[in-house]
Amino acid sequence: MCLAIPVRIVSIDGNEAETEIAGVSRRVSIAFTPEAKVGDYVLLHTGYAIGVIDEAEAEETLKLLEEIASLSEVH
Amino acid sequence: MDDSILLAHGSGGKLSHELVEKKFLPFLANPALNKLDDSAIFEASGRLAFTTDGYVVNPIFFPGGDIGKLAVCGTVNDLAMNGAKPLYLSLSAIIEEGFLLIELERIMQSIKKAAEEAEVSIIAGDTKVVNRGQADKLFITTSGVGIISPGVDISGANARSGDKVVLSGTIGDHGIAIMSQREGLRFSMTLESDCAPLNKLVSQMLEVSSRIHCLRDPTRGGLATTLNEFARQSKVGIVVEEAEIPVKEEVKAACELLGLDPIYVANEGQDSYSNEKK
Amino acid sequence: MKYIDEYQDNKLAKGLAYKIAQRSTKTIRLMEFCGGHTHAILRYGIRQLVPRTVEMRSGPGCPVCVTATADLDKAIALAHLPDVIITTFGDMIRVPGSYSSLQQSKAEGADIRIVYSTIDAVEIAKTNPRKSVIFVGIGFETTAPTIAASILKAQQEKIENFFILSLNKVTPPVMRALLDSGEVKLDGIVCPGHVSVIIGSHPYEFIPRDYGVACVISGFEPLDILLCIDKLVEQIEKGEPKVEIAYPRGVKPEGNRKARQLMDDVFEIGQANWRGIGIVPQSGLNIKGKYERFDADKAFSVSPKPPREPKGCRCGDVIRGAATPLECKLFKKVCTPERPVGPCMVSSEGACAAYYQYGIPENSQSF
Numbered sequence: 145m146c147l148a149i150p151v152r153i154v155s156i157d158g159n160e161a162e163t164e165i166a167g168v169s170r171r172v173s174i175a176f177t178p179e180a181k182v183g184d185y186v187l188l189h190t191g192y193a194i195g196v197i198d199e200a201e202a203e204e205t206l207k208l209l210e211e212i213a214s215l216s217e218v219h
Numbered sequence: 220m221d222d223s224i225l226l227a228h229g230s231g232g233k234l235s236h237e238l239v240e241k242k243f244l245p246f247l248a249n250p251a252l253n254k255l256d257d258s259a260i261f262e263a264s265g266r267l268a269f270t271t272d273g274y275v276v277n278p279i280f281f282p283g284g285d286i287g288k289l290a291v292c293g294t295v296n297d298l299a300m301n302g303a304k305p306l307y308l309s310l311s312a313i314i315e316e317g318f319l320l321i322e323l324e325r326i327m328q329s330i331k332k333a334a335e336e337a338e339v340s341i342i343a344g345d346t347k348v349v350n351r352g353q354a355d356k357l358f359i360t361t362s363g364v365g366i367i368s369p370g371v372d373i374s375g376a377n378a379r380s381g382d383k384v385v386l387s388g389t390i391g392d393h394g395i396a397i398m399s400q401r402e403g404l405r406f407s408m409t410l411e412s413d414c415a416p417l418n419k420l421v422s423q424m425l426e427v428s429s430r431i432h433c434l435r436d437p438t439r440g441g442l443a444t445t446l447n448e449f450a451r452q453s454k455v456g457i458v459v460e461e462a463e464i465p466v467k468e469e470v471k472a473a474c475e476l477l478g479l480d481p482i483y484v485a486n487e488g489q490d491s492y493s494n495e496k497k
Numbered sequence: 498m499k500y501i502d503e504y505q506d507n508k509l510a511k512g513l514a515y516k517i518a519q520r521s522t523k524t525i526r527l528m529e530f531c532g533g534h535t536h537a538i539l540r541y542g543i544r545q546l547v548p549r550t551v552e553m554r555s556g557p558g559c560p561v562c563v564t565a566t567a568d569l570d571k572a573i574a575l576a577h578l579p580d581v582i583i584t585t586f587g588d589m590i591r592v593p594g595s596y597s598s599l600q601q602s603k604a605e606g607a608d609i610r611i612v613y614s615t616i617d618a619v620e621i622a623k624t625n626p627r628k629s630v631i632f633v634g635i636g637f638e639t640t641a642p643t644i645a646a647s648i649l650k651a652q653q654e655k656i657e658n659f660f661i662l663s664l665n666k667v668t669p670p671v672m673r674a675l676l677d678s679g680e681v682k683l684d685g686i687v688c689p690g691h692v693s694v695i696i697g698s699h700p701y702e703f704i705p706r707d708y709g710v711a712c713v714i715s716g717f718e719p720l721d722i723l724l725c726i727d728k729l730v731e732q733i734e735k736g737e738p739k740v741e742i743a744y745p746r747g748v749k750p751e752g753n754r755k756a757r758q759l760m761d762d763v764f765e766i767g768q769a770n771w772r773g774i775g776i777v778p779q780s781g782l783n784i785k786g787k788y789e790r791f792d793a794d795k796a797f798s799v800s801p802k803p804p805r806e807p808k809g810c811r812c813g814d815v816i817r818g819a820a821t822p823l824e825c826k827l828f829k830k831v832c833t834p835e836r837p838v839g840p841c842m843v844s845s846e847g848a849c850a851a852y853y854q855y856g857i858p859e860n861s862q863s864f
Binding site: 147149165166167168169170188 | 399406407408409410468469471472473475476478
């Protein structure tokens, strides 16, 4: 029930948006994420976008993981 | 003719004959069937394989195919999976009153095309009509007979330790294509069912290799179920490299959306086989 | 798939696993409170990647599993009322109630439909105006806003035949209840990811403050979970428990205000009955008076027979983290996904179903 997956907003139509993930399209409600823009990635849970993915934070996390991995290689 | 199936079409009288002559025969025409005797007569000698399957898929039309194509391919493939060359099929249709004739024609056209591709003839058939509500639009049952060449011995029980498992293509396509059409799931994609006859592929494989032990086309229950079947029938264990299993990106995405695992999702046009390592 | 694939990278996972092993000296116990985490931890073999000093236990994170038998019996009883359509999320259908299940009721002729969203349930109400459509509202804070939205939509569109059986629960109070009981000593908590997208990080602050337990919010991909474990181990080794977000691409400290506004408009907090735990105060969401016409509890009256638990079922213990599925005598022998005895084997987020499907290899950390 915590299942939420990242989908990309392709177009917005009022309270709803057309989204896409790897070739699969889905219409979702953006009632909880009115700030979402076309091109944003949102977390989709049972037909609703529950949050907008922070791309900068995502990058930071990956950078951190890469650093950790490279440190462990030294050993 | 009227534009939808009536109960009278199933009663055996004039309308029934008209239905067979106008909506079935033109698509299936072959000498044995055209005789319209109570049974079809043919000669065959050697080891014969025989199989039957019922098709109740919903929706009956889906991206990449329909219930007719499925009914031909499914039975042709069951024969091919035992190394048999499919010869003849029978086709029995149970139609719900009110079913549109134009849709019936579409399905018969599919059946014709699939049978031509698989190089089989449908030599026996039957139609029945039931009251509205007593069948979900159309149910088809096909049975098939095929012939196995001498020396060919393929069975789910033949897998041996050391064999390798090979998959002919990506998995999960059919199941996801079907689900994308179901109401309430609301997602759209360009993915098509992989429904296809495998008999020619199998005969090419058998020409090239005598070391094929098992063959199966993972249908309901997906790849996981098929591998479990091999394991159980052959009393062996199988080690699978998850990363080696080919899955289309769209199928992965749809599975994420639905909370499914692609290895359990149905296919209709793949085969997996185990053969001796060289 | 973007934001999924990158967080499954093998090499990066090994790097994290190495770091955790380097850092970890004390033997500690961590618990996750989200069914999605339970599933992911087993599916991705996280236990095999963490050192023997880190023990992982599953807590009450599966909404289907924590639904009390009495509440399920009520839903089943409602299904048998005339002109009722029950709409529910998939897993609920196969859970055995005291005397029957929704699946069995369906076979007996009850109109029960699986939906993927509350939006679908409202649609069904629209297209079946002469039936009463009841949605079985289970879930935590991730789902509660969608249920609130469905009530508002039904109100807006003047739909008179849509009802919610509100069995929604809230997460932080059950964490407090478990920590208070002291039954399972915990050093750290893997906090739910998508619940936190809604509620943010502040509601967990009482955990380090009142109990000295480390708290890190985790995402659902294997790298997210390993990163969370790394941060938990760090906090515990340093003796500095606090609330941290290891899923910053999804979770903000303030959460989703819009979603919470909707929840606050429709729901009020009350007590809730959790399977295996009992009544937990302030942990359930009830429909407020102004929306009471959508409340199935007020609109329909059913009196199911007194509830009974299946003999030998240890779902309650598994839900509290007091036992693992392996310690249940019925696990795999009697209770299987095809013939489940309790909900933990039915739901895709249940611990037993996850153990069954992904197996427990010999070198894993469980006991």
